[in-house]
Amino acid sequence: MKVSARNQLPGKVTKIEQGMILVEITIELDGGGELVSVITKGAVENLGLAVGKKVYAVVKSTEVMVATD
Structure with a gap:
């Protein structure tokens, strides 16, 4: 499978x-880390x-926000 999204994060389903x-x-x-998706x-x-x-968690976005405390 090929997709245009650059952010392809391998992992395994835990829940x-x-x-x-x-x-x-x-x-x-x-x-490392955890990601939650709603599908x-x-x-x-x-x-x-x-x-x-x-x-693979595949992230395709035109905008990424950055925040600080």
Whole structure:
């Protein structure tokens, strides 16, 4: 698979929390840290997501905000 997004973060699924329509997927990144994504139930089924599955968090954005305390 090739995608245009430069930010492709490998990791594995550590938690799947089902909602009525959307599902919250927690990914433990290979480089450390954790990322949470909210996707549809259909996407979870199409991707065959399960806890322990290796995935890529793909981030494509036209804007990234930076904040400080």
